[in-house]
Each structure stands twice: as structure tokens, then as C-alpha cells.
Amino acid sequence: MSFEKIPDEFKITPYYSNSYLIDGELKEWKGATTEVFSVIKSPDSQGNTSPTFLGTVPDMGEASALEAVHAANKAYNRGKGVWPTMSVVDRLKCMEVFVAKMALYREEVVKLLMWEICKNKSDSYKEFDRTIEYIKNTIEAYKNIDRKGAKFDHQEGVLAHIRRGPIGVVLCLGPYNYPLNETFCLLVPAIIMGNTAVFKPAKLGVLLIAPLLKAFQESFPPGVVNIVFGRGRSIAAPIMKTGIIDVLALIGHSSSAVSLQDLHPNKNRLRLVLGLEAKNPGIILPDADLEHAVKECISGTLSFNGQRCTALKVLYVHESIVTNFNALFAKAVDNLVFGMPWGDTFLTPLPESSNQ
Template identity: 70%
Template sequence: MSKNDPKIPNDIKVDPIFNTSYLIDGEIREWDGPMAEVYSTIPTPNTEGALKPTLLGSVPDMGEKAALEALDAAEKAFDRGQGVWPTLPVRERIKCLETFVEKMKAQREIVSTLLMWEICKTRTDAYKEFDRTITYITDTVEAYKKLDRKSARFEKESGIHAHIRRSPIGVVLCLGPYNYPLNETFCLLIPAILIGNTTIFKPAKLGILLITPLLKAFEESFPPGVVNIVFGRGRSIASPIMSTGKIDVLALIGHSSSAVALQDQHPNKNKLRLALGLEAKNPAIILPDANLDIAVEECISGTLSYNGQRCTALKILYVHEDIVEEFNQRFAKAVDGLSYGMPWEKDAFLTPLPEPSKPAYIRGLVDDALEHGAKILNKKGGEVSENYCYPAVLYPVNKEMA
């Protein structure tokens, strides 16, 4: 928890990226309006030698006018299913995706490095996210080829012969999460594009700079209006787009409150298709006959991989009363044994939190649990620094806690 004076390897150092570009209607345009600075919670010395959050650069802080321009471009490109992209032969759309993948591969180093700086993902996980995204795109293309071949044949079911083909729906608004700003965002974006839809993509607030090296690849790989990328706050970009009623699909990975709010802004909710990945309260259940060595190891990975900032993370552990004391001792010791450090450090398992307000928020949850009868079982639990709150193993817990 004291390692907040990082020694930065040369291959990790990045110059600030002051990006003024955005992509609309197949054209990279220059923004001359307000900008939003992007900081990392990883501290570096300022001009006076004091450790402060690191300025990584800035991106356009765009608003309603630009958002609606992106919408118009996507709507024109789709043209009620008669546009160039939705009517393009499958092999040609696949060729565009393959071109994009090759151009994307050239940006592996800078994108992975920005993942470390922007969202404090470990070096291993940052490169893994990039590589997994490349694999996902190629696997999606292969799956689509099989689907297209299958749809070329007639099928017989209950004596009925049918020729079934999948078709694009329309204009898709893609909003990805900060914890996997490349992989999960592209899990929304790539299938939408491949099937023939046109898209508007607003990167997440955190993990936003890493999209900028890919703008050129998008511009050079797809026809105008297929992919439109704008930067800004959700209320400034997504809200005015949704309120037009021209969005056919809302593709969002994030919080349910955001999904509900955006749906409510659409004037024709009954026509709106949804592709959502939302939060979850995932439990682990430890039974009396469990191998505790394995159980503790799996619970460490499940609760604290990437600091637990995953919708798939374990949020609560249900342990049988016959083994709860031994499990708690082992689990608390294992949590205290985890290494905290900078994302590029080889042995770091726990890394800084990318949101400046999160350490205080987490400490507040710990304090609330203590007020309602819980105890912190691990010695380091609840220790707070400028950019981290060490995981606290709390027991017993009850439904009165926040």
C-alpha cells in the first residue's frame, strides 16, 4: 500500500495524447470545441516534484450537435436496409473486418500500454485483453461464415421447408464498459457491424484514450457511416441520440440504471431492441466437503482478479458453518498475502483503482458493515491510500449492510 512512487520502465512511458480527432461518415474530423482531460490515478512527479495523478492527454468533449451528426451518418448509411453496407455481399463485409484486424494488430503496444495507464490493468491482463479481442474478431468472422453457409440451404421442420436468413436490424448505439474497454466493447460492436448494421460508438469514460490509435483503422476499413466514433459524456451523447427514436438497437454493457434511463428516453420503447450486459451479485457456495485449498484459491481469483472490477466477480461467499472458521482464517491470510503494485510490475496482483473516488467509497462500505456488526478478518483490510483501498474480508455479514 505504500508503493505509490512508481519506477516506470522505459517501454511503459507514454507521451500525453492530446486527441482532437473523431470519426463520422467515414471521415476523421478535427474537433475545435471543449476538451476533457484524461488522468491516471497512477501518480508521477509534477514539475515541482510532488506525486500527482498523471495527465495522459485529452479527448473531445462533444455534445448534442456532433452526436446527431453521427446518428444522421449511420442512418444514411443503413438507408432502411438498402444502403451500401447492409446490401454488401457477406464476403465483402468479412473482407472489411479482416482489413481492420490487420491494421488493429499494428497498434498492440500502444493500446495495451494505455490499458495499463488508464484503467490500471496488469501488464499480463492488458496484453491478454488485446490478444483476446483479436481472437474474438477472427472467431466471430468464422462463425458468421458458417452461419451464412447454413442459411444458404433449405431446412425442413415438421414437414415445412424454409429458407431462413438473418438480416441487419438498423442503427446500433454501442456503449461499452470501463473494465474491459476494448474486449467487451468490441463484443458489442463487431457482431453488429458484421451482420450489416451501422453503428454509433461512444467509448467509456475510463479507457477512452486507447480507442484513439484505432480511429484510422476504422476509417480505412469500412464504408462511410458504418462506424461513427464520438467522445463525450453519456448524457451529452447518448441521451440526445436515444430521444430521437432513430436507434434500433441499444447495445450496452454497464449498470442497469443506465440501461433503464436510456430506454426511457426512447419514444418507441416497444420497437427498441436490447443487447445488454449488466451487473450481477455472484455468490460462491462452499460446502463442508470442499477442498479448502482449492476453494480459497478459486475464491481469491473470483473475488479479486482485476480488483474485483468485473460483472463476473464473486461478490459474496456463502460458507457452511461447519468449516467457516477454518475457511475464514485461510482466506484472510491469502488476501493479505496478495501483492499490491503498479500494473507493469511482474508480481502485482492488486493494482490502483482507476476511479479517484473509489477508495473512499469502498472504505465507506467497510465502515457501514462494521457499524452493522461485521469484523475485518485480515490485518490489511480497509487500509486506504490515494488510489486504493486494500480488500477487507468482512464477517459476519447481513442484509442490513450497504
């Protein structure tokens, strides 16, 4: 597909991100940067095609990582900081301000999702809208938790007043396949409870965080959310070695989780919130409605090209129906539409050229 055929609303100009957020300050990065490309190719003036240049992000290292974690630690101050001691009402107001500001960047974030990780248009809009809804639902859920915590529990003659509180400093590392939704499913509950956080975006799906930096800065007190960019070994590793991190929140591979845990000097007190790889099975029994089963299995195995931790990895089909199931499944796969993310497509290019 030529660049001219891309709908005007989805054409992209390079986004040069040279900012990062530490201790409530949007700082200008003057060091090395990482170029971000899409595997979707576009032509140059001579008609030659090459991966589309999307922009740049800071390539930060150990010094910035340590600055970020110390800022988060200072803001938490062993639970005595402004954020952990702030009233629930005021913390929720901050989150409501953030979600309102975030909603203003819907089109920009969706466009970056489509170009950088090649998620189709429908799923990209869905990811953004689900994230907004998730934040609002989390706000309501925390209101219920707070109301419940205001009451005394009475069991076997014992009165108890039980309330939930923050744990400390959280290192948040999200995945590339849902760089907005799943990342915010880690980050939002952490900060809404009164924790402070250091957040490093994934290698892919990194540019879409850049437009939201100002929203984070304007919505939360200094040091509550600190956002840095760079390779995991350059950012996450030195942060873990400090021993400051109280909670590791990671969605990724188990080997990454093990490696990061091993770097912490006090593993016994490190809390873990992990979403790791899985071999999710789909089981088709002999009395199943085959057409419905095939539809569900197509969605389960191939949504976003199967690049989901919740994707069905293996299908177990009863031998009495396996021939009919395979025929229907193969026909359904043949009918899937492959194309560019901005079209009405189901299958799209893979975001890493090594996986093509």
C-alpha cells in the same frame, strides 16, 4: 514509486486526441476537450507528485451526436445501404482488414489500459489478445451461420429458407472495466451482421480508442462505424430521443439502461442487448478441496480489484468448513501483491480517485 523507476517501455507521453469518426471521415475537433488523468502520480521538476496527465479527448455534444446517428442511418438506409446489402464475403474481408490493422497497435493500447484504468500488465495484454481472438472467432462463427442459412429446412412437409439479417442502427456503449474487450463484444457482432453503429467510449478507458480511429476509417465504408466522445447525457441522450436507434447495446448499470430506454419515442420496437450488474455467488460445499476453492474464490472476487460484472460478490461457505476456509482465504489475500500496473502485481490502484 518515482517516475524514473517506471520501465522505459511503459513510460508515457501525453496523447492529444482531437479526432472523431463520422460518415467515414476523420474530422478534427476544434471545440472543448476533456483532460484525461491517471490516478498514478508522478513528480514534477520540484519533486511534488500529482496525478499523471495522459492526454485529451474531444468533449462533444448534441450537434455531433446527431450528426453521427444521421450518418449511421444514412449508411443503413432502411437496409438498402452499401453495408447491409454487401455480400457476407466482402463484409468479412472488411473485418479481417480491421483486425490486422488493430493488431499493429497492441503495445500502444496496452500501455493506455495500464495507465488509464490501472489494469495490471498481464491482464492488459490478455484483454487485447482476447479481443483479437474474439474478432477472429466471430468471423468464423458468422461463416458457419451463413453456411447454415444457405440450406433449406424441411419440417412436417414445409420447406423453409431462413437467413439472419441486420436490424438497423445500433448505439453501442461499453464499460470502463473492459473498455476494449467487452465494448468490442458488442460492436463487432453488430457491424459484422450488416448493422451500422454509433459508438461512444466509456468515461474511463477512452484514450485507447483514439489510436484505432484510423483503422476503423480505413476498414469500413462511410457511416458504418461512427465514433464520438463525450459525456453520456450529452451524446447518448439526444441520440436516443431521435428514435433512429433500433438496438441499444450497453454494458453498465441498470439505471442507465432504464433511463436511455425511456428517452426512445418508440420503446416497443427498441431491441436491447444489455450486460448489467449482478450479485454472483460462490458456493463452497463441505466436500470441496479448500485450497482449490480458495484459489478460485480469490480470482473470482479480486481479479482487476473486483471491478468486474462477473466477479463473485458473495461467498456462501458451508458452516462445517467456514473456519478453515476463512483462515486460508485471509492468508491468500494477505499474500497478494499490490503495486503499479507494469509490475508483477495482482492488486493495483483504483482508476477513480473518489474510490481510493
